[in-house]
Amino acid sequence: MTENLQRAFEDIVHAIQEGRAKEGLTSEQARTLLSYLDVHPDALLDVFALARLISLHKDKRPRPFTCGIINAKSGRCSEDCVFCAQSAHYRTASPVYPLADAAALMERALLLAEHRVDYMGIVISGAGPAARDLETICEAVARITERTGIKLCASLGIISAEQAAMLKQAGLTSYHHNLETSRSFYPEICTTHSIALREQTVVNARAAGLRMCCCGIFGLGESWEHRLELSETLRELDVDALPVNFLRPHPGTPLEHAPKLPPREALTIVALLRLMHPRRDVLICGGRAYNLGRWENMIFAAGANGVMVGDYLVCKNNPLEQDLEMLATLGLR
Numbered sequence: 001m002t003e004n005l006q007r008a009f010e011d012i013v014h015a016i017q018e019g020r021a022k023e024g025l026t027s028e029q030a031r032t033l034l035s036y037l038d039v040h041p042d043a044l045l046d047v048f049a050l051a052r053l054i055s056l057h058k059d060k061r062p063r064p065f066t067c068g069i070i071n072a073k074s075g076r077c078s079e080d081c082v083f084c085a086q087s088a089h090y091r092t093a094s095p096v097y098p099l100a101d102a103a104a105l106m107e108r109a110l111l112l113a114e115h116r117v118d119y120m121g122i123v124i125s126g127a128g129p130a131a132r133d134l135e136t137i138c139e140a141v142a143r144i145t146e147r148t149g150i151k152l153c154a155s156l157g158i159i160s161a162e163q164a165a166m167l168k169q170a171g172l173t174s175y176h177h178n179l180e181t182s183r184s185f186y187p188e189i190c191t192t193h194s195i196a197l198r199e200q201t202v203v204n205a206r207a208a209g210l211r212m213c214c215c216g217i218f219g220l221g222e223s224w225e226h227r228l229e230l231s232e233t234l235r236e237l238d239v240d241a242l243p244v245n246f247l248r249p250h251p252g253t254p255l256e257h258a259p260k261l262p263p264r265e266a267l268t269i270v271a272l273l274r275l276m277h278p279r280r281d282v283l284i285c286g287g288r289a290y291n292l293g294r295w296e297n298m299i300f301a302a303g304a305n306g307v308m309v310g311d312y313l314v315c316k317n318n319p320l321e322q323d324l325e326m327l328a329t330l331g332l333r
Contacts, residue, residue, distance in 0.1 A: 010028055016136035023235060025277040029226045033275075034224060037268065044264065050305030051271040054278045055227075058305065063332055065118040065306045067153070067283065068320065070108040073099040073124035073133065079192045081180065083217060085250035086125045092252035093125050099124060099133045105140040106147070112150040115324060117309060121153040121176060122230040127193065128157040138170035145171035153213060157191070164208035175205035176243065182229035185222050202237050213283075214239040218269050219261040219291070227269065231276050241306070242273055246287030264294040269304045274303025281306050286331075289318055297326055 025033070037043060075096030077086045085094035105122060112120050122137060129137070134156070141152050153174035154167060164175065168274050180186065181199050186195040206212045214237065215231050234242060246266050249258045261269075283298045283306030292298070300308065307327075310320035318326075327333035 024276045027232055028059050030228055030272050037314040047271050048301045051274040055274055055303045055305050058279060059323045067119040067121060068112040068117045068310045069121040069123050072122050077125040079127050081190045082254040083247055090252045092250050094237045099136060102140040108142055109148050111152055113150045119151045119153050121155055123155040126157055128159055138166055140255040141170040141172050155237045157195050161204040164204045168208040168210055169327055174211040174213050177201045178214055178216050180216050180219055181222050182226040185226040189220060213243050215244055217245040217247055228314045242277060242282045243285045245285045248287040248290045263292050267298055270299055270302040270304055283292040283307055306324055
């Protein structure tokens with residue numbers, strides 16, 4: 001490695017080991033790293049080794065946490081996010097149904113708890129929750145929390161400070177709300193609401209005492225500069241966990257013909273996020289199997305310390321048991 005890059009690596013590793021580093025690599029250091037990888041592609045395993053070292057130092061244990069979700073309300077979303085199969089602006093094969101009842105939410109929670117999954121995410125479509133839906137979800141959260149030991153997360157769209165407080169009081173542990181992409185690229189992705197509204201939701205959830213799970217989708221046509229800009233915004237918002245999604249194009253959406261991210265590029269994104277956010281959780285969510293294929297178990301070598309298991313929102317992922325078997329095979333479960 002070049003002397004400058006070696007020095008940057010040593011500085012960040014020493015700072016983390018000594019407990020001095022509240023932040024990781026700067027955007028400028030990340031650019032240097034990307035330039036070096038362009039010239040020396042064989043150095044990628046060295047980058048992975050550093051990312052893995054930082055991940056292990058963060059958790060002091062090798063076992064990644066797991067998260068499963070339930071698509072509790074699907075379709076007919078009023079927003080025009082160009083990647084989303086649930087948007088009412090596009091004709092897709094996405095299922096459409098109202099909010100699941102409390103019994104269905106409990107059934108999913110019991111299944112995930114039986115398989116020792118750490119988190120369950122309740123996800124609904126739409127710009128934000130209707131009052132009746134929020135009341136139903138809060139009641140279900142309280143019942144599930146009382147009956148199971150699983151931690152509960154919700155992804156309900158844009159919420160107010162008052163709504164965030166209601167969820168926290170009901171027993172919710174985390175709130176998930178991605179920015180999707182950088183501030184400068186966001187107008188290319190959505191025009192029906194601003195990224196400022198999304199950022200305010202992050203602020204509202206954190207103010208209520210909820211663990212904030214926030215990152216984006218990669219493979220939307222964004223550049224590396226957009227990715228670094230998003231990373232800096234996440235640092236500015238002081239989020240707790242970075243859920244990394246890779247685009248899986250859906251027929252009928254404007255991005256239906258978007259190419260897959262090469263596995264090398266996708267894994268480099270994971271490693272850079274770990275290097276830039278050494279004290280945060282980095283978990284791999286949607287599009288993992290589609291974009292990474294046989295390389296999906298490399299996410300942990302690249303610095304991830306969490307993974308979504310089982311099905312996604314509107315498409316099949318690996319079966320839950322297969323994901324758990326992968327973790328067991330790697331000695332991570």
